[in-house]
Amino acid sequence: MNFMYLYLPVALTSINILIPVGLGLAVGLLSGLFGVGGGFLMTPLLIMFGIPSTVAAATDSNQIVAASTSGTYAHWRLGNVDFKMGLYLLIGGFVGGLAGVRIVGTYMLIESLNSIKKNKTHEVKTEKESSVGKFLKSLPLQTHFEKSGVTHSALLPVIFGGFVGVLAAIMGVGGGFLMVPVMVYILRMPMHVVVGTSLFQILFNCIEVTFLQAYTNHNVDFILAVLLLLGSTVGAQVGAVFGRKLKGEQLKVILAVIVLAVTVKIVFDLTLTPSLLISQAGGH
Amino acid sequence: MEKTKTVILAILSLLALLGVSILGLLIYTADASADLTIKANHDHIKIDFFYHGSTVSVKGNSDPGTDLIIKITSPEGHQALKKKGKAAGFLWMNVGSLEFEHVPNLYFLHSTKKIEDLLSKDEIEKYLIGYTALEKHIEIKPVENENEKTRWFNEFVKFKESSKLYSTSHGKISTTSKNGRQDYYILLDWPFQASPGxxxxxxxxxxxxRVAEKADANVLVEQVGIVKTLFDMAKNKAALYGIISIVAALGAGFGVGLIFRKGGGAH
Structure with a gap:
């Protein structure tokens, strides 16, 4: 018997407790800093440490519930949560989450979507800002979001929320890494409000996804989630405090570097010959 | 009357003969099994909260000078796995799935010498001994020809060996002579990746x-305690399990938030 290792009853594997706690801490820190759930990092890392892919995705959603509760609470106290915007994002996210759980397991789709999305983010950043802005103003149902100080069509957050909800269910990501650039560059919200609002929206998305994953796919590993959230809740708080000390521009640069690093890793994974050409299929 | 007596005598003689034959057979069988014995100590592995694999020792005795092969397998079944391939000529991605039939999830094979030096090809295939026999035995779909089957079987073995679920060795079984018999012993690591069963x-x-004799033993692996409770709950009371998972996460997130508010208040 070794007390450094715990057996995960749903993942059916044993893990050194320092791995999930450490991963949780690192990803929680990012969550608090940028308002991303961190699933886009956590799920692949868990798979790398031997957790079956579907269990990794489902359990990560559960963990994000804890990290984003911790982060939302910290940001709410700092006055950084736009509840109105969050609510619209949620309406879309809820529908998207339901749809996404039905297509869990199609990891190929996720991988390709993932890289396409990253490209889109870059496009938006560089060239299309002004034309996108004009188009957005022409949409119906314009409403003012007081906390963020912006006016947009209510359709926008609903559509983006829905899109991210689908991803959340498939990948076990909160979708923050997509939502944050969308809020900053398309919805033109101030960076600090973006972080708080993103966390708020992620929280509810992941509650829905966790329940559906547990209920329909039986893939949530409670023990793994507890180990991850031990690290992530603390990390989220530290991140929120640390983020307050950084300027919006600095936050954007750090986030851009991380997104870039992940993109580089994906490119390497796609082009270098993998050591194993066979992997576990989702589910059983 | 005389005729009836004769018939009864004949029946009794037949029964006696049958009895003697059965007795003889029993003695012969007992003798046969006394030639080769096997015992797996630690044959009931319990997966508890702190389980990180185990060890299983296999021992017994045989006729002096015989070579031995020890095989451990799980029941055969179906497995669906994803295969990676090059998409658009240069991108490594999952390009489909492979279905494996009649394949054990775990396969250990240890022998005193190289299998090829011990057994004829027919015997190897008959008793499913070694990867070559296993390759012939299992079905892989979809594959276009034997070469492709071999290629994916080799990848499959690599994948299983990386999870410690397949392994082969020769020369690791230790043997000692005692009282005109041969004792054998091997200690094996039992991987935590091996599922209950x-x-x-x-x-x-x-x-x-040729295989002169064989003997079997069993190893039972099962979940116990909190591991079993959580596993059963996740499968059978999924809604409750989901709600508990969410409430625990909300509670932990909120709790840590409160702790940090108190801690952070001083600054």
Whole structure:
């Protein structure tokens, strides 16, 4: 018997407790800093440490519930949560989450979507800002979001929320890494409000996804989630405090570097010959 | 009357003959099994909260000078796995799935010498001994030809060996002579990746390129305690399990938030 290792009853594997706690801490820190759930990092890392892919995705959603509760609470106290915007994002996210759980397991789709999305983010950043802005103003149902100080069509957050909800269910990501650039560059919200609002929206998305994953796919590993959230809740708080000390521009640069690093890793994974050409299929 | 007596006598003689034959057969069988024995100590592995794999030792005795092969397998079944391939000529991605039929999830094979030096090809295939026999036995779909089957079977073995679920070795079984018999012993690491279930341990005694005898033992792996409770709950009370998971996460997130508010208040 070794007390450094715990057996995960749903993942059916044993893990050194320092791995999930450490991963949780690192990803929680990012969550608090940028308002991303961190699933886009956590799920692949868990798979790398031997957790079956579907269990990794489902359990990560559960963990994000804890990290984003911790982060939302910290940001709410700092006055950084736009509840109105969050609510619209949620309406879309809820529908998207339901749809996404039905297509869990199609990891190929996720991988390709993932890289396409990253490209889109870059496009938006560089060239299309002004034309996108004009188009957005022409949409119906314009409403003012007081906390963020912006006016947009209510359709926008609903559509983006829905899109991210689908991803959340498939990948076990909160979708923050997509939502944050969308809020900053398309919805033109101030960076600090973006972080708080993103966390708020992620929280509810992941509650829905966790329940559906547990209920329909039986893939949530409670023990793994507890180990991850031990690290992530603390990390989220530290991140929120640390983020307050950084300027919006600095936050954007750090986030851009991380997104870039992940993109580089994906490119390497796609082009270098993998050591194993066979992997576990989702589910059983 | 005389005729009836004769018939009864004949029946009794037949029964006696049958009895003697059965007795003889029993003695012969008992003798046969006394030649080769097997025992897996630690044959009931309990997966508890702190489980990180185990060890299983297999021991017994055989006729002196016989070579031995020890095989441990799980029941055969179906497995669906994803295969990676090059998309658009240069991108490594999952390009489909492979279906494996009649394949054990765990396969250990340890022998006193190289399998090819011990057994004829027919015997290897008959008793499913070694990867070559396994490759012939299992079905892989979809594959276009034998070469492709071999290629994916080799990848499959690599994948299983990386999870410690497949392994082979020769020369690791230790043997000692005692009282005109041969004792054998091997200690094996039991991987935590091996899922709960019933595993069969078989020892083959080999003489002149043929399996002369075989004997079986079992290893039962099962979840116990909190691991079993959570596993059962996740499967059978999924809604409750989901709600508990969410409430625990909300509670932990909020709790840590409160702690940090108190801690952070001083700054």
């Amino acid at each position: 019933n595993y069969t341990v078989t020892v083959y005694a080999v003489k002149d390129g």
